[in-house]
Structure formats: C-alpha cells, structure tokens
Amino acid sequence: MAKVLVFIDNPGAAVKKSYLELLTLARSLGESAVALNGELSDGVAAAFAEYGVSTVVRPSAQDLDDFLVAPKAAYVAAAAETTGAGIVLLDNSPEGKEIAARVAIRLNAGVITDAIAVDADGTAHKSVLAGSYNTSCKATTSVSVVTVKANNITAEPATAPSTPETVTVEVPAAAAAARITAREQKVASGRPDLTDARIVVAGGRGLDGDFGPVEELADALGAAVGASRAATDAGWISHDAQVGQTGKTVSPQLYISAGISGAIQQKAGMQTSKVIVAVNKDAESPVFEIADFGIIGDVFDVLPQATEEIKKRKG
Amino acid sequence: MPGIPRPRPHPAGCPQAWKAAVNTVEDTLKIIVLVKHVPDAQFDRHLNGEGYTTDRDESILSELDEYALEAALQLAEARGGSKAGNQVIALSMGPAGAVNAIKKALQIGATEGVHLTDDALAGSDAAATSLALAATVRYLGQSAPVDLVITGMASTDGETSLVPAQLAERLGLPQVTFASSLEVSGGRLTARRDADTFSETVEASLPAVVSVTDQINEPRYPNFKGIIAAKRKSITTLSLADIGVDQAQVGFAGSWTSIINAEERPPRTAGTIITDEGDAGIKLVDFLAAQKLL
Numbered sequence: 077m078a079k080v081l082v083f084i085d086n087p088g089a090a091v092k093k094s095y096l097e098l099l100t101l102a103r104s105l106g107e108s109a110v111a112l113n114g115e116l117s118d119g120v121a122a123a124f125a126e127y128g129v130s131t132v133v134r135p136s137a138q139d140l141d142d143f144l145v146a147p148k149a150a151y152v153a154a155a156a157e158t159t160g161a162g163i164v165l166l167d168n169s170p171e172g173k174e175i176a177a178r179v180a181i182r183l184n185a186g187v188i189t190d191a192i193a194v195d196a197d198g199t200a201h202k203s204v205l206a207g208s209y210n211t212s213c214k215a216t217t218s219v220s221v222v223t224v225k226a227n228n229i230t231a232e233p234a235t236a237p238s239t240p241e242t243v244t245v246e247v248p249a250a251a252a253a254a255r256i257t258a259r260e261q262k263v264a265s266g267r268p269d270l271t272d273a274r275i276v277v278a279g280g281r282g283l284d285g286d287f288g289p290v291e292e293l294a295d296a297l298g299a300a301v302g303a304s305r306a307a308t309d310a311g312w313i314s315h316d317a318q319v320g321q322t323g324k325t326v327s328p329q330l331y332i333s334a335g336i337s338g339a340i341q342q343k344a345g346m347q348t349s350k351v352i353v354a355v356n357k358d359a360e361s362p363v364f365e366i367a368d369f370g371i372i373g374d375v376f377d378v379l380p381q382a383t384e385e386i387k388k389r390k391g
Numbered sequence: 392m393p394g395i396p397r398p399r400p401h402p403a404g405c406p407q408a409w410k411a412a413v414n415t416v417e418d419t420l421k422i423i424v425l426v427k428h429v430p431d432a433q434f435d436r437h438l439n440g441e442g443y444t445t446d447r448d449e450s451i452l453s454e455l456d457e458y459a460l461e462a463a464l465q466l467a468e469a470r471g472g473s474k475a476g477n478q479v480i481a482l483s484m485g486p487a488g489a490v491n492a493i494k495k496a497l498q499i500g501a502t503e504g505v506h507l508t509d510d511a512l513a514g515s516d517a518a519a520t521s522l523a524l525a526a527t528v529r530y531l532g533q534s535a536p537v538d539l540v541i542t543g544m545a546s547t548d549g550e551t552s553l554v555p556a557q558l559a560e561r562l563g564l565p566q567v568t569f570a571s572s573l574e575v576s577g578g579r580l581t582a583r584r585d586a587d588t589f590s591e592t593v594e595a596s597l598p599a600v601v602s603v604t605d606q607i608n609e610p611r612y613p614n615f616k617g618i619i620a621a622k623r624k625s626i627t628t629l630s631l632a633d634i635g636v637d638q639a640q641v642g643f644a645g646s647w648t649s650i651i652n653a654e655e656r657p658p659r660t661a662g663t664i665i666t667d668e669g670d671a672g673i674k675l676v677d678f679l680a681a682q683k684l685l
Binding site: 144145146149170173174175176177178180181182184185186187188189190199203204205206207208209210211212213214215216217252253254255256257258259260261262264269270275297315316321322329330340341344347351352353355359364365366367368369370371372373374377378379380381382383384385386389390 | 432433435436438443445454455516517518521547548549550551552553554555556557559560561563564565566567568569581582585586587588589590591592593594595596599605606646647648649650651652653654655656658659660661662663664665666667669670671672673674675676678679680682684685
C-alpha cells in the first residue's frame with residue numbers, strides 16, 4: 077500500500093478543517109503518516125487517531141519556526157524518507173507551496189500545486205489559467221509532492237481509529253535561511269478565512285469607501301469579506317481581502333459581488349465559485365456575464381435589505 | 392543628440408537618486424531580476440499541442456515582475472545607480488519572443504539583459520526551470536558575485552510561485568519571499584512580510600533570493616529617455632551549452648511533472664438578471680434560499 081505523508085504545521089489545540097481534509101485524502105490514497113511541526117496536544121493526538129494516522133513524525137529540532145521555510149522543507153523531506161512516502165501532501169497556503177517546492181528539489185520529486193483532487197495513482201486535478209482550463213497532471217518521479225486547496229474534500233474520520241506510533245527524525249542542518257526577527261499578530265476579524273470560506277461577500281469601486289453594507293451582509297451569512305483590487309488600492313480595506321489575479325483565488329459555494337465591475341483581473345480570482353450573485357448599478361458590467369443571479373441596482377439599497385431579510389428568516 | 396528633447400526629470404525617483412549619488416558608504420550591488428514573458432491575461436489564453444504549453448502569441452512582461460524590477464532599481468539608485476557600478480540584470484528564459492520582456496525591462500531601467508534560450512527548454516516545469524535559472528545565476532556570478540536575485544510573487548500564467556523557492560534551494564541561498572518592503576545594508580537584507588494573520592520582519596545575509604509582492608512599490612513606466620537608452624544596452628543570449636546544462640535535464644525530458652489532459656472549461660453563462668424595483672434584496676434572499684445557501 078502506498079505511503080502518504082501529510083505535513084501539519086503548528087496545529088495548536090485542534091486540527092483545523094483543511095488539515096483534516098488532507099488526512100482524509102491521505103487515508104484514501106494509502107497508509108497515512110503525519111510530519112508534525114509544533115506541539116502534539118491532546119486534541120491533536122486524538123484527531124490523528126480518529127483520522128486513522130499510522131505514524132506521527134516529529135522533528136529533533138525545536139527552532140523550525142524561527143526561520144523561513146528552508147528548515148521546515150529539510151524536515152519534511154527527511155520525514156518523507158523515513159516513512160518511505162510516495163506522496164507528500166501539504167496545504168495550499170503560500171508557505172505550504174514553498175515548502176513543497178523545496179521538498180520536491182530535495183527528493184527529486186515532481187510538485188503540483190493548487191490540486192482539488194488526487195487519484196490513487198498520484199494523478200492530481202487542478203484548474204489553470206485563472207480557471208479557464210481543467211487539467212490532470214502527474215509527477216513522473218517516484219515521489220510526488222502535492223499541495224491541495226481547502227474545501228474540495230469532505231473531512232471524514234476513519235471507520236476505526238488508529239493508534240499512531242511516534243517517530244522522531246533528525247532535521248538535517250539547514251542551508252542558509254532567513255531568520256524571523258519579529259512577528260506581530262493582526263487583530264482577528266472573527267470572520268472565516270477568505271480562502272477557506274464557504275461564502276464570500278466582496279465589494280468594489282461601487283462601495284465608494286464604505287464597506288459597511290458588505291460587512292453586515294457577510295456577518296449575517298457567516299461569510300468572509302473580499303474586495304476588488306480597486307477597493308484595496310484605494311485603501312478602503314486591507315490588501316489581505318483582495319480577490320483576483322494579484323490577490324487571492326477563491327472558489328466558495330457562494331460569491332456575492334457588490335459594486336464590482338468584474339473585469340478580467342477580478343474574474344480570475346473568483347470565476348470557479350459555485351454560485352455567483354452580482355449587484356451593480358451598471359447593467360453593462362462584465363460581472364453580469366458570469367453571474368447566476370444578477371441585480372441591476374444600488375448596493376446601498378439591495379445589500380441592507382437582504383441583510384435584514386436574512387436576519388428575519390434566521391430568526 | 393540634436394532633435395531629441397531633453398528628458399524631464401523623473402518626478403518620483405530623481406531626488407532620491409541625487410541624494411544617493413554622493414553616498415559612498417554602501418557597497419554597490421549586482422542584482423538579477425527574473426522577468427517572464429507571459430500571455431496577456433486581458434485576452435483569452437490557450438493551452439496548445441501535445442504538451443499543453445501556453446500559446447504565447449499575445450505576450451507581455453509579467454505584470455508582477457515590474458514590482459521586482461522597481462525594487463531592484465530603487466536599491467541600485469540608492470547606491471548611485473549604474474554610474475557607481477550597480478548592476479540590474481534582467482534575466483528571462485524562454486523562446487525568441489521572450490526578448491521582448493527583457494527589452495521592456497531595459498526601457499524601464501535595467502542596466503543589461505540576459506536571454507536564456509534553447510529549443511530544448513520548451514515544456515520545462517518549475518523544477519527544470521529552476522535548474523536552468525540556477526545554472527544561469529551561477530554563470531553570471533563568475534565575473535563578479537551576484538548579491539540578490541529578485542522575482543515577482545508569482546508568474547501571471549503558471550501562478551504556482553514555485554520557482555523562487557526552488558531556485559533558493561538549488562543555489563543554497565536564503566529565500567525571502569512575498570516581501571512587502573526590502574532594505575539592504577552591510578551585506579544583509581531586512582524585509583517585511585504580511586500574511587493574513589500576522590506581519591513579520593525577516594533578516595538574511597546576502598546573497599539571497601527575494602520575491603516581492605505588488606504592495607512593495609509603485610513600478611515606474613518607461614519614459615522617453617529610458618526607451619532611447621535601452622537601444623544602447625546589451626542583451627546577452629545564452630544557450631544551455633553556455634551555462635553547462637545538459638538538454639536532458641530540462642524541457643519535457645527533464646521535467647518531473649507532466650500534464651496528462653487539459654480541457655477548456657465551458658464558459659460560465661449568465662443566469663437571471665433583474666432590475667431593482669425596491670424588493671431586489673428580498674429576491675436575492677429568495678434566490679439563496681432556493682439554492683439552499685442560507
């Protein structure tokens with residue numbers, strides 16, 4: 077049976093959903109092992125057992141978090157060799173992709189990013205050119221490294237829990253790496269992560285500096301807040317919220333576009349959303365060409381009315 | 392040169408450049424900026440042929456690479472620019488057309504261009520690309536050591552962001568990716584990185600591989616002076632033989648991934664479009680309820 081290694085970075089007290097999705101995928105592909113960085117808390121250990129993990133690998137070094145990427149990559153590559161993994165799975169965050177990139181060089185392995193599914197033979201499926209093509213690709217090497225986008229696999233515990241064994245691997249002396257000298261946490265918004273959210277409400281130029289209606293609708297729906305480049309460039313909202321070619325690519329169940337024209341730069345970041353709703357004053361906006369439900373109207377009328385109605389129905 | 396109007400001073404860059412021209416404390420820098428010639432995202436983009444490579448007929452300098460070039464130019468200008476011996480080398484790997492990305496970079500202000508081109512490179516994945524680029528960086532370092540390799544945060548065609556990390560791994564250099572600010576002093580760099588939940592400051596010794604975000608600066612446009620000056624700048628063409636890379640290590644043959652199948656996604660079609668008559672917010676919620684999205 078194929079061995080599959082999942083890299084889990086600092087899960088904290090509980091394993092987040094995107095990692096549970098990776099564990100579910102790993103189990104469907106073969107015998108799953110975890111390369112853990114950080115604390116193995118009781119909650120995390122319980123989740124590993126529940127998801128059928130056979131081996132938990134831990135690093136000999138404790139200072140992986142002090143450096144950018146390189147030592148984590150060295151660790152994951154060593155863990156893959158120790159466990160004999162044929163497939164290495166990582167999350168699709170910027171850091172996940174970079175660790176994957178370097179692990180791949182260390183293991184002489186092909187790397188595929190942005191996968192939405194992986195078959196038993198290692199074939200990965202992803203969309204390219206801003207969602208205009210669906211492709212299947214495969215590493216031609218004996219080991220493949222794949223980063224998997226969140227929300228494409230349903231996380232499911234194993235039918236029977238496992239009793240994972242713990243193994244410590246020696247982290248090879250890292251090549252030169254950049255040192256992290258300071259870190260400040262940003263104030264948490266309490267909203268879901270934009271890239272993982274089931275629903276995204278995004279605003280653009282039509283908001284004219286006032287994101288209030290977008291935020292209120294997002295909160296009524298339990299959604300993340302996104303924005304067009306025009307809105308982030310104008311400084312109306314943090315750059316983190318940008319959806320589009322130079323921002324984040326999202327594919328939620330529902331994307332509500334408010335006051336965004338939907339030019340190609342924005343479309344590139346959201347056109348693989350399952351359902352698209354658009355509200356814009358301008359009937360000629362290109363977003364209406366891709367919207368499942370479009371409203372030609374003022375965002376300052378339509379959004380607050382929708383928010384009130386949702387609150388009413390949700391009681 | 393009679394008949395050519397005197398160029399206007401550059402509004403943003405000039406005062407800094409003058410100030411820096413007298414700065415003799417800082418060492419000069421040799422910076423390589425990776426520039427990619429990519430299909431223009433304003434048009435429909437296509438995958439062609441057996442290897443599903445991108446059609447590059449309507450191609451431009453990748454927009455995200457302009458931020459890398461600007462970052463390099465600012466570092467060079469702060470040290471007296473090319474007159475003081477700073478080098479900003481625009482390096483592109485690709486077929487004949489890729490020279491256009493280099494020319495654009497020279498017009499914007501790069502001091503020289505290097506074009507790695509060889510038929511055997513066609514179809515290279517990130518691993519093969521990083522191998523060829525690493526060999527080129529080593530080759531360019533033979534005359535004088537390279538201090539920095541600066542790239543954009545991603546290409547606007549492949550969008551994987553793999554190459555900067557793989558290049559750093561292959562060269563054994565520190566990588567500082569997604570920098571939203573970049574300072575260099577005394578053989579070290581300091582950069583700021585902004586993630587969703589935190590911001591951090593990182594430090595590394597030179598040489599290093601750095602990728603920069605679109606938040607780091609406002610890239611300049613080529614001006615008339617730059618366009619004229621670019622015509623006199625040199626572009627060196629290198630083949631795989633020049634950089635000592637075997638043909639089998641790159642291209643389709645040397646890649647570690649292959650595309651098995653690619654299908655154009657059917658374009659999204661417009662659904663129901665209504666005009667607000669005072670109750671569109673309610674109708675929106677009705678639609679969400681019907682789709683079981685509430």
